[in-house]
Amino acid sequence: MNLSDLARDFQSEDECIAYFEKMRWPSGVECLACESKRISHITTTGKTKKIRRLLECLECGKQFSATCNTVFHDSHIPLRKWFLAIQLLSQAKKGMSSCQIGRTIGVSYKTAWHMTHRIREAMDAALGNYQLQGTVEIDETYIGGKPRKDLKTGMHVVRPKIPVIGMVERNGLMRFQKMAKVRSKDLRTMIAQNVSVTARVMTDESSLYDKLPLGLNLKHLTINHSQRQYVNGFIHTNTVEGAFGLLKRGIVGSYHRLSYKHLQRYLNEFEFRWNNRKEKDIFSHILIRAAKSNPLPYALLTAPEKDTF
Ligand SMILES: [Zn+2]
Structure with a gap:
């Protein structure tokens, strides 16, 4: 489905509601x-x-109503606009800013911001408890940290860098996870949760990965970047680095200011697109998830949360 299919198939609000009912x-x-x-x-x-x-x-x-108790709960925005926003966000490889989505579908920035967070909520945890299998590349990167102009005060502020761990199956699924701090023991817990003990793990030579969960340690292979060794036969971390590249281009291009609080939702969005890149009908797939997701009121989304810095 592309935008013109969407415009053709859903010309009225009734058609959108009927379709959502069928999905729900x-x-x-x-x-x-x-x-x-x-x-x-x-x-x-x-x-x-x-x-x-x-x-x-x-x-x-x-x-x-058909949208009651779903992620669209209590929304005054017609489903037709929601459908457009879902289509735009699911197809944009590097994401799309709320500003641009707002302009494209004709809603305010604030409304578009709330809408896109609710769509990300529907994309969330699509893998459930699935543990990554086969050859799994693991690496860490940092988001933010560059000075940005604060729109309210006009001052330049430096936001703290947020560590993000990428765990990627070669030719398969992936998971991005934000962390408060990168510590070996936290990494171990995260890897135990997300990677199957039967997997073969590949990382760079960082000592962070010296102690993996039992079972994985034996099959752990490293690549030595400090000695300019980037690919050693099948031992490499190119897949996870490619995924980080996409994430960073998206964050630089579309999402300029990300807080620690909301970062995981953006990570989920990138993860969702990557994991569903072969899915033919990603649009309906999101609608089905939206029907099953809990409402995300604006007050909850914007409630202050203590950053863990
Ligand atoms: Zn009844």
Whole structure:
């Protein structure tokens, strides 16, 4: 699906709602209160004269909308605009700024910012508890740290560098994870959680990787960058470095100011696109995930969180 397919297939809000219903309830709409499948579609006009399309349970009388309790919960933005935003964000290899998405679909920056975070929420944890298999390259990089002009004060501020660990299966799936500090023991825990003990791990010569979780240590191969050895036959970390390259170009080009708090969502976005690069219908895939994701109210998204620096 590309943008023109999207424009052709979803010309009205009704078509979008019908499609989302199909993604959310593949075997027919189910009441959110009593799970009955005896549902009728109704339209009401509220005080603002806006048409509301609701579902009404013929069993218990509950009225709800197709987007109720999903990531689109309580949104006043038409699904048609949501669909466009999802399409834009899922196809942009290096991401797309909220500014540009806002301009393209015709909403304010603040609205676009909230929308894109909710889309990232739907992209989150797509791998679940999956552990990376086969040959897995692991490396660390740092995001930020360059002076940036603060838009409010006009002063240049230096944000702390945030360490990010990349774990990438060769020809397969990957995971990016932000860390508060890079310490050997934290790395070990993270690798134990994300990499199968049957995998063969490749890293650079950094002493951070001297002690891997038991079982992985025996199959651990290193490449010595300090001696200008970048590829030694099949021992290399080119895949994970390529993934970091894409992430950094995206962050420089599209996402200029990333806080520690929100960084993981951006990482999830890059991870999701990488892991679904062969998926034919990534758009529907995100919609299905959006239907299963919890609401993410603006207040929760912007609530202060203590940075771990
Ligand atoms: Zn019911």
